[in-house]
Amino acid sequence: xxxxxxxxxxxxxxxxxxxxxxxxxxxxxxxxxxxxxxxxxxxxxxxxxxxxxxxxxxxxxxxxxxxxxxxxxxxxxxxxxxxxxxxxxxxxxxxxxxxxxxxxxxxxxxxxxxxxxxxxxxxxxxxxxxxxxxxxxxxxxxxxxxxxxxxxxxxxxxxxxxxxxxxxxxxxxxxxxxxxxxxxxxxxxxxxxxxxxxxxxxxxxxxxxxxxxxxxxxxxxxxxxxxxxxxxxxxxxxxxxxxxxxxxxxxxxxxxxxxxxxxxxxxxxxxxxxxxxxxxxxxxxxxxxxx
Amino acid sequence: xxxxxxxxxxxxxxxxxxxxxxxxxxxxxxxxxxxxxxxxxxxxxxxxxxxxxxxxxxxxxxxxxxxxxxxxxxxxxxxxxxxxxxxxxxxxxxxxxxxxxxxxxxxxxxxxxxxxxxxxxxxxxxxxxxxxxxxxxxxxxxxxxxxxxxxxxxxxxxxxxxxxxxxxxxxxxxxxxxxxxxxxxxxxxxxxxxxxxxxxxxxxxxxxxxxxxxxxxxxxxxxxxxxxxxxxxxxxxxxxxxxxxxxxxxxxxxxxxxxxxxxxxxxxxxxxxxxxxxxxxxxxxxxxxxx
Numbered sequence: 001x002x003x004x005x006x007x008x009x010x011x012x013x014x015x016x017x018x019x020x021x022x023x024x025x026x027x028x029x030x031x032x033x034x035x036x037x038x039x040x041x042x043x044x045x046x047x048x049x050x051x052x053x054x055x056x057x058x059x060x061x062x063x064x065x066x067x068x069x070x071x072x073x074x075x076x077x078x079x080x081x082x083x084x085x086x087x088x089x090x091x092x093x094x095x096x097x098x099x100x101x102x103x104x105x106x107x108x109x110x111x112x113x114x115x116x117x118x119x120x121x122x123x124x125x126x127x128x129x130x131x132x133x134x135x136x137x138x139x140x141x142x143x144x145x146x147x148x149x150x151x152x153x154x155x156x157x158x159x160x161x162x163x164x165x166x167x168x169x170x171x172x173x174x175x176x177x178x179x180x181x182x183x184x185x186x187x188x189x190x191x192x193x194x195x196x197x198x199x200x201x202x203x204x205x206x207x208x209x210x211x212x213x214x215x216x217x218x219x220x221x222x223x224x225x226x227x228x229x230x231x232x233x234x235x236x237x238x239x240x241x242x243x244x245x246x247x248x249x250x251x252x253x254x255x256x257x258x259x260x261x262x263x264x265x266x267x268x269x270x271x272x273x274x275x276x277x278x279x280x281x282x283x284x285x286x287x288x289x290x291x
Numbered sequence: 292x293x294x295x296x297x298x299x300x301x302x303x304x305x306x307x308x309x310x311x312x313x314x315x316x317x318x319x320x321x322x323x324x325x326x327x328x329x330x331x332x333x334x335x336x337x338x339x340x341x342x343x344x345x346x347x348x349x350x351x352x353x354x355x356x357x358x359x360x361x362x363x364x365x366x367x368x369x370x371x372x373x374x375x376x377x378x379x380x381x382x383x384x385x386x387x388x389x390x391x392x393x394x395x396x397x398x399x400x401x402x403x404x405x406x407x408x409x410x411x412x413x414x415x416x417x418x419x420x421x422x423x424x425x426x427x428x429x430x431x432x433x434x435x436x437x438x439x440x441x442x443x444x445x446x447x448x449x450x451x452x453x454x455x456x457x458x459x460x461x462x463x464x465x466x467x468x469x470x471x472x473x474x475x476x477x478x479x480x481x482x483x484x485x486x487x488x489x490x491x492x493x494x495x496x497x498x499x500x501x502x503x504x505x506x507x508x509x510x511x512x513x514x515x516x517x518x519x520x521x522x523x524x525x526x527x528x529x530x531x532x533x534x535x536x537x538x539x540x541x542x543x544x545x546x547x548x549x550x551x552x553x554x555x556x557x558x559x560x561x562x563x564x565x566x567x568x569x570x571x572x573x574x575x576x577x578x579x580x581x582x
Contacts, residue, residue: 203572217575
């Protein structure tokens with residue numbers, strides 16, 4: 001139907017399945033992953049931009065079919081969870097990857113510091129409320145993982161509560177999988193030096209001041225504690241139902257390409273189909289001609 | 292700051308201010324507006340697509356500044372209300388115009404037939420709940436106007452209640468304007484013949500079946516009643532605070548270009564500014580270098 005070449009006709013832009021290249025493990029060592037690398041991809045920044053545009057077209061096509069299928073009752077949902085240190089590029093992923101698909105097919109939510117009302121509930125309460133509907137691509141910019149990351153590093157919750165949460169998260173995400181939600185958890189992995197350089201840019205450019213918070217520098221003092229908290233959280237919540245992917249993010253173009261490819265992979269696995277007509281096509285054509 | 296040319300450096304693509312060309316009036320005669328026309332624009336489909344891409348870039352730049360300003364307390368919001376008969380192109384506007392800006396800056400909602408809970412409230416209750424936050428571009432695909440359009444045509448509410456609603460809508464939208472919300476109400480105006488042709492396409496293409504409802508043809512039987520209801524509703528609710536724009540929509544490319552231009556016009560009128568630093572820039576640079 002479409003003038004675009006079909007997804008399956010296109011050459012894969014990665015030299016290995018992107019899922020396999022980026023998937024975490026239960027004994028992850030974050031130190032072993034170079035934030036400046038571009039695993040599974042042989043090209044450079046220029047080819048990366050071209051490949052992102054091509055993947056964006058595929059995403060846009062498949063997203064429409066995914067949405068259409070849900071209107072006819074297909075129960076699938078996709079939930080992309082973006083985590084990473086400040087400046088890791090979560091916003092850029094939303095703008096440049098999610099921006100490639102129809103806004104009608106996206107449910108985006110950025111989780112901020114919890115409100116008083118949210119704090120009066122279990123940490124997953126506000127998360128449940130933002131779950132995307134069937135047929136939508138949900139995007140969480142930060143998530144329930146903050147409740148085991150900053151809470152651990154800054155001691156906002158006791159150790160026993162943090163422990164409880166790992167289990168609660170696994171139960172929650174397993175339930176999501178049972179409900180036909182494909183959960184894609186992405187850690188955008190940047191280096192300490194790259195963060196310094198990105199923060200410096202925010203201090204150089206008046207059109208970037210609004211993105212800067214003095215607290216961002218305070219957080220750099222506990223960088224290693226954050227890396228440790230990420231590593232522990234990922235090890236404890238990396239499951240078959242809801243796997244983690246570690247995306248090297250010092251190269252913005254690579255991180256965007258990789259997340260786009262993970263999303264495309266998820267849509268292809270669901271393989272949504274255009275719904276059949278639930279009406280008499282020829283009869284409706286006649287009615288229309290007479291109208 | 293940006294590598295793009297500044298908005299004010301670009302030549303306007305319309306030969307007259309788009310607001311003036313498309314704005315409705317209190318004695319609107321819909322019959323006098325040709326759905327197949329392209330008022331204020333001298334180009335064709337090809338130049339229209341190029342101009343839409345250029346406006347999209349400007350929109351994307353200004354939207355970021357609009358969002359940034361809100362983080363520093365600017366109270367402005369934009370609300371684009373899209374109305375029109377089935378197949379008029381509301382979804383295409385969202386995909387091709389709203390799709391040009393960062394998904395993080397958009398709050399989109401498609402209003403469907405009201406739920407039992409919504410019906411147990413005043414007709415504006417569900418509308419209020421979906422109002423966009425400061426700094427966002429809100430998009431309503433259908434809206435409270437359904438409650439004076441289909442309700443009038445199909446007699447779902449008594450005439451006296453419809454009368455009450457015109458006033459309630461004006462009060463509501465006036466309050467929005469007081470709250471620094473720029474309300475842009477768009478009627479996508481297609482012809483009966485163009486709708487037949489678009490519905491016929493949905494019946495020809497299996498990838499379009501999901502968009503077809505047998506009820507769409509039933510609605511064609513009361514086409515004139517709908518045109519009359521639109522005309523009355525627009526006359527009664529066209530205010531300085533919340534004006535209506537009649538966008539000829541038989542040419543999809545023109546309708547998209549026109550709505551993009553209306554949106555750009557609204558953003559330029561707000562003229563958002565990058566927030567000043569609320570911290571000591573040089574001091575933070577030193578702290579960052581030491582971190």
